Amino acid sequence: MFKALVLEQQDKQTLSSIQQLDESTLPEGDVLVAVDYSSLNYKDGLAITGKGKIIRDFPMVPGIDFAGTVIESSGSDFSEGDKVVLTGWGVGENHWGGMAEKARVKASQLVKLPAGLDERKAMMIGTAGLTAMLCVMDLEAAGITPEKGEILVTGASGGVGSVAVNLLATLGYDVVAVSGRPENTPMLEALGAKRVMDRSEFTENARPLDRQYWAGAVDTVGSSVLAKVLSQVKYEGAVAACGLAGGFDLPTTVMPFILRGVKLLGVDSVMCPLAKRNEAWKRLAELLPESYYEAACTEIALEQVAEQAEAITRGQVTGRTLIRLK
Ligand code: NDP
Numbered sequence: 264m265f266k267a268l269v270l271e272q273q274d275k276q277t278l279s280s281i282q283q284l285d286e287s288t289l290p291e292g293d294v295l296v297a298v299d300y301s302s303l304n305y306k307d308g309l310a311i312t313g314k315g316k317i318i319r320d321f322p323m324v325p326g327i328d329f330a331g332t333v334i335e336s337s338g339s340d341f342s343e344g345d346k347v348v349l350t351g352w353g354v355g356e357n358h359w360g361g362m363a364e365k366a367r368v369k370a371s372q373l374v375k376l377p378a379g380l381d382e383r384k385a386m387m388i389g390t391a392g393l394t395a396m397l398c399v400m401d402l403e404a405a406g407i408t409p410e411k412g413e414i415l416v417t418g419a420s421g422g423v424g425s426v427a428v429n430l431l432a433t434l435g436y437d438v439v440a441v442s443g444r445p446e447n448t449p450m451l452e453a454l455g456a457k458r459v460m461d462r463s464e465f466t467e468n469a470r471p472l473d474r475q476y477w478a479g480a481v482d483t484v485g486s487s488v489l490a491k492v493l494s495q496v497k498y499e500g501a502v503a504a505c506g507l508a509g510g511f512d513l514p515t516t517v518m519p520f521i522l523r524g525v526k527l528l529g530v531d532s533v534m535c536p537l538a539k540r541n542e543a544w545k546r547l548a549e550l551l552p553e554s555y556y557e558a559a560c561t562e563i564a565l566e567q568v569a570e571q572a573e574a575i576t577r578g579q580v581t582g583r584t585l586i587r588l589k
């Protein structure tokens with residue numbers, strides 16, 4: 264038997280409860296993992312509260328990411344005792360996920376932990392950190408180097424944003440964080456932000472083209488904030504867009520693209536190919552300083568997840584939230 268957070272649906276409402284389940288109820292897969300840590304992402308918040316249509320088949324164990332230890336594997340890629348991390352692939356959405364003491368998944372979905380990361384550190388990074396790294400890698404591939412100018416990070420005190428601030432600062436970029444929560448300014452500065460701007464400066468209607476401020480940006484918010492950012496990106500700059508915390512619309516014009524050569528780079532971590540994931544995890548292990556693991560992280564038990572899920576959908580969670588299962 265093992266403990267799991269289980270989501271069920273009744274009268275179109277999503278209900279969550281902690282249950283003891285038998286191993287035989289786990290879905291099919293070739294690797295059985297003892298989950299040490301999962302984490303709470305914005306998408307988990309939407310799934311657990313039922314505010315987003317993330318889950319279609321119930322009952323479901325949520326948790327779009329986890330890190331743990333292989334218990335058994337029917338293939339040759341993994342053996343008992345291997346330390347692994349999983350993010351995305353629809354796990355926690357259409358296949359039982361990480362908010363349980365055990366998970367059974369496909370070997371092709373697992374990444375072996377690179378040197379320098381243990382299970383706890385891997386989940387402090389989690390889907391959010393992986394996504395931040397993918398954004399940074401895409402900006403680098405678009406030729407955005409530190410000497411080109413300041414890089415903006417929106418939704419900066421969230422999971423993706425806080426890691427993006429830290430990674431970019433570690434790589435030598437001048438990072439300007441955008442946050443709706445002034446009380447998080449000291450944390451963002453400690454993570455490496457050169458200065459912090461208030462979100463309200465990015466929410467009024469954007470003109471098609473504004474003054475050129477930013478060499479690049481990581482946007483986790485979407486909607487009018489992304490539109491404003493695009494109107495302020497310098498000639499041949501680039502924006503890595505990965506989120507919709509402020510909405511999924513994009514009220515912009517083609518002007519930044521056709522008059523300034525601005526590039527809008529879409530970033531997806533869910534179906535990201537394994538080779539790029541392995542590269543991203545390796546770089547995360549190398550780049551994130553020890554101080555990252557001491558700041559901007561809260562650890563909770565499975566019993567506290569429902570309450571925190573509600574908070575993350577209201578934009579009230581700061582940094583990363585770890586769920587301890589071992
Ligand atoms: P968090 O909730 O931790 O962070 C989002 C941040 O956005 C908040 O902390 C807040 O930062 C800001 N924010 C919240 N609500 C609003 C609002 N209404 N308007 C403007 N800003 C707002 O979420 P994550 O960091 O986990 O995820 C961020 C986004 O990225 C989400 O939309 C998520 O779905 C997406 N995502 C996408 C992935 C992909 O593969 N493409 C993978 C992972 C996440 P502050 O208070 O500092 O302003």
